[in-house]
Each structure stands twice: as C-alpha cells, then as structure tokens.
Amino acid sequence: MPFVSPDVFLKQRVAAVQEYSLLTGQAVANIFTSPHYWDDVFTQMDSIGVGSMPIVILTGFFTGCVLALQSASSLEAFGAISMTGSLVALSMVKELGPVLTGLMISGRNASGMASELGSMKVTEQIDAMRALGTDPVRKLVTPRLMATVFMLFFLTIVSDAVGIAGGALVSVTMLGLNFSSYFHTSYRSLTYAGVTQGLVKPLFSGFIIATVGCSFGMTTKGGTQGVGRSTTQAVVVSSVFIIIVDFLVSRAMIGIFGNQ
Amino acid sequence: MANSVTLDKTEPATAASSAEPVVVFEDVSIIFDIKPVLEKISFSVMPGETRIILGPAGCGKSVLMKLANGLLKPDTGSIKVFGQDVTKMSENDLYKLRSRIGMVFQESALFDSLSVEENVAYRLNEEKVPEDEAHKRVVESLRFVELEKAISKFPSELSGGMRRRVSIARALITKPDLILYDSPTGGLDPITSTTIVELIVKQRDVSHTTSLLITHRLQDAFTLATYQFNTETGHMEKLPHNGIVPSTRFLVLNEGRVVFDGSTEELVHSDDPWLKEYLS
Numbered sequence: 091m092p093f094v095s096p097d098v099f100l101k102q103r104v105a106a107v108q109e110y111s112l113l114t115g116q117a118v119a120n121i122f123t124s125p126h127y128w129d130d131v132f133t134q135m136d137s138i139g140v141g142s143m144p145i146v147i148l149t150g151f152f153t154g155c156v157l158a159l160q161s162a163s164s165l166e167a168f169g170a171i172s173m174t175g176s177l178v179a180l181s182m183v184k185e186l187g188p189v190l191t192g193l194m195i196s197g198r199n200a201s202g203m204a205s206e207l208g209s210m211k212v213t214e215q216i217d218a219m220r221a222l223g224t225d226p227v228r229k230l231v232t233p234r235l236m237a238t239v240f241m242l243f244f245l246t247i248v249s250d251a252v253g254i255a256g257g258a259l260v261s262v263t264m265l266g267l268n269f270s271s272y273f274h275t276s277y278r279s280l281t282y283a284g285v286t287q288g289l290v291k292p293l294f295s296g297f298i299i300a301t302v303g304c305s306f307g308m309t310t311k312g313g314t315q316g317v318g319r320s321t322t323q324a325v326v327v328s329s330v331f332i333i334i335v336d337f338l339v340s341r342a343m344i345g346i347f348g349n350q
Numbered sequence: 351m352a353n354s355v356t357l358d359k360t361e362p363a364t365a366a367s368s369a370e371p372v373v374v375f376e377d378v379s380i381i382f383d384i385k386p387v388l389e390k391i392s393f394s395v396m397p398g399e400t401r402i403i404l405g406p407a408g409c410g411k412s413v414l415m416k417l418a419n420g421l422l423k424p425d426t427g428s429i430k431v432f433g434q435d436v437t438k439m440s441e442n443d444l445y446k447l448r449s450r451i452g453m454v455f456q457e458s459a460l461f462d463s464l465s466v467e468e469n470v471a472y473r474l475n476e477e478k479v480p481e482d483e484a485h486k487r488v489v490e491s492l493r494f495v496e497l498e499k500a501i502s503k504f505p506s507e508l509s510g511g512m513r514r515r516v517s518i519a520r521a522l523i524t525k526p527d528l529i530l531y532d533s534p535t536g537g538l539d540p541i542t543s544t545t546i547v548e549l550i551v552k553q554r555d556v557s558h559t560t561s562l563l564i565t566h567r568l569q570d571a572f573t574l575a576t577y578q579f580n581t582e583t584g585h586m587e588k589l590p591h592n593g594i595v596p597s598t599r600f601l602v603l604n605e606g607r608v609v610f611d612g613s614t615e616e617l618v619h620s621d622d623p624w625l626k627e628y629l630s
Contacts, residue, residue: 214456225445
C-alpha cells in the first residue's frame, strides 16, 4: 500500500465524513417528503429482514448455548448454577443479541448494499437514473435505510428469544437444570431498563449499517476493483461503528436508567 | 447540393419558433483533483443542429456531455440549456429540465435488474403513466430501433449492440427536444456501428431533434455529415454530388481545449497541422 502524506490522508477522511453526512442527511429528509418508493421499501424489508432470518436464528441460538455452557463452571464455583437463566437472558437481551445480530447483518447487508450500489455507480446506472429524472438517494438509499432500521429491531428480538431458548436447551440437557426454574429466573432478571437498552441499540445499528453501506456504494470509484474495495470497507467500518456506538448507547442508557 | 437544400426547407417547428440556441457553453472549465479536464470551453448549438464532438481519448468529451445535462457542475463558466442556466439550478429543478433531454450513455447504462420493457418505460413509470399507454409507447420506441422482439428480455441476455439500441429507445421514448449521445458506437463492430449510425441519422432527419454526439470514430462522424435518411427505402443513403448535411457541425477538442468549431467544409479544408494529422 502506498504511503500518503498526512495532510492528504486527513483531507480524504474529512471529505469522506462530509460525503457520508450529506448523503445521510438527504436520506433521512426524504423520509418526510414525497414521493415514497414503498415498493422498494417492502422489497428491501424482505431481502434484509426475512432473508437474514436463518443466520440470525443460528447465531442467536448457538450464542445462547455457548453462554450457558461456558458460564456453568464459573457459576458452579459460587454455587450459583441456578442463575444461568438470568445470565443468559441479560447477556443476550442487553448486549450480545443486539451486537452480534448487528454484526451479522452488517456482514450480509452492508456488503450487499455497497456492492449493489457500487456496481451501479461504476456502470453509470446512477447517472442514468439522474438523467431519467429519478433521485437515486430517494429511490435507492432511503428504502434501504427504512427497511434496515425497521427489520433489525425485530431480528434482534428473534435473536434474543432463540438465544434464551438455546441457553435453556443446554442448561436442561447438559447442566441438569430445571426447565421452568430456568425461564423463571430469566424472566425475573429482565428489567425495563435492560430491555429498553437492548431494543434501542438495534435502531442505531440498523442506521449505521444502511448509511455506511449505501455511502460506500454511492462513492465507489475505479471499476470492479473499486467495488471490491467499497464492499470490504463498508463491512469493516460499519462493524467497528456498531461496536463503538454500542458502548456509547450502553453508557447513555445507564446514565438515564441507572445501573440496573 | 439540391437535396441538402431540401432538408433546409423542412427545418423543425422549434427552429421556426425561435433562433435561440438550445445549448450554450460559456468559458466552462472543470478540474478533477489538480488536473484541468476542460479549459475555457465556449460553443453553442442551434435548434435542429447535430453537433459532433470529436477528439482523442481522454480529452474531456464525456465530461462535457455530463456538464450539458447537469450531472456535473463546472468550476467556472456558465452552461445554458433551453435558456436556463444549469450551473445554478438545484437538483430538483434539473429533474424537470431533464424531461426534455434524452441521454445515451457510453456503456448503455441499462438497469440490469429490470427487463428491456421496464428499462425503456423507466421515465414513464416514474411519471405514473398508465400501464397500457406505457406499453404502447415502449413497443413504438422499440420498433424504431428494430428490437420489438427483445421486449421481455434482460440486459444480460442482449449483445452490446442490442443494449446500445435499447438505451437509444429509452432516451427517445419521451420525444425529447435535445438528445445527448455519448460514444453510441464505441466498442461495436463495424456492421453494428452502421446500424446505430443509421438510427441516429433516422432520428435526425425524421424528427429534426437538436443533438450533441460524441465519437472518436471519424468514419461515423463523416457518415453523419454526408448521409441522409430515405423514408421510402427505410435506409440511409449518401447525399448526391458529395453533398453535406448543413445542420451537422463539428467541435473538436484536444487536451481539454476547443481546437475547432465550425461546419464540415471548414473542418475538411482547415490549415491547422494538428487537425490535418488527426483527420488523416
């Protein structure tokens, strides 16, 4: 990789942030003005939401299973094996469900958005759309943004649910716990604050995935190599931002609700 | 020269209504990073005129086309299309202006996830034209480019020449007042190129639409300048007595600057050594 001078590097970063902010601002503003491309919104919801169900279910389920398994030995040392349900539920709902689902969807959909929009950009299809009188941000970016935020919320709920179920399966079959006491402990440990935290995070993650994916896609340059580069960067940047924003939202929620 | 005079007499209604130029570039420059791609470009295109833009590869011809359509904004100068300054218009206003402009892109730029019918009807669907009427107009447009049978195919199933013809059909469906052709025969074999040039000649001579055409193929440029469309035979034919179509004029660019701006006769008889070498 060639070295770039610090000022050129900084200028490129600032320019990238500027492009991202302008695109995101436009995409959000388009939600409140017509025309709306509802057909495209529903198509994206199907592709992003329903299409991601298998990986979300598998990820959530096995995360729940491994949480129960790994925590067993530590909890047993404290005589707290019966708290497994509480541990799995709290971890899944507050943290692992939102973050892991976000990362899975980022890998699947941010890359998809960046490559699809990037390919359109390098083959002049975006310019053709503008020449034919259609706003590409309104037609391509806004539906993806609305669909991702909406569907990630429900995918996270699904992930949490199967995670708790996975933990239950391991607890009952491998750790010898009682089925109903597992669910009783899980249910009791979930507070309003914890659940709110766990359901606010996917809104931010969804926003990041859609805006970062579309931003890299729409600014792709350099033919097929450029599309590959955009796709990789979209996944990397959105994944990192999901984790950073996760920390910030957790801190903010703790500040609002107190440490519950 | 009799036939070219006849063409003069059947000039379009648009020209009769006003002598205002359709496209005016005034001192337009644009720089990408530090490299000036176009420098102080000035020219105008009158109604009914076909302006052929020639020049070596990389001299800024496609950039000029995108500037004319408002897809790019210049760093200096002004560009007036239909009397409106596109350099000062917002994107929303430009969408309204673009309903009068048809653009054919270098690589066709068809939407590959849509069928030929959906591609050609794209603008009509966006304007919520009823399905039956849109279908009728699509068939008419595809008939003009002789691709009626490909109506339900997808771009990936078409050859390069067929894709190019579909993109011409897409640009012409709304009967625009200005057509921009960006290298319509680029990358095509000679036979397919002739088919495309014949379509452009047909469009020029039947509808008398103002157009800008980029090409780096001199043979296509001179075909456009010396052939006319015969509606009886349905093919183009060379003008008798080495006649020249008077509505066809040239603009030659080199390294971002205008090197020649004038008629076919002036181009052929130019004394400029670079031009002579380029044309030989």
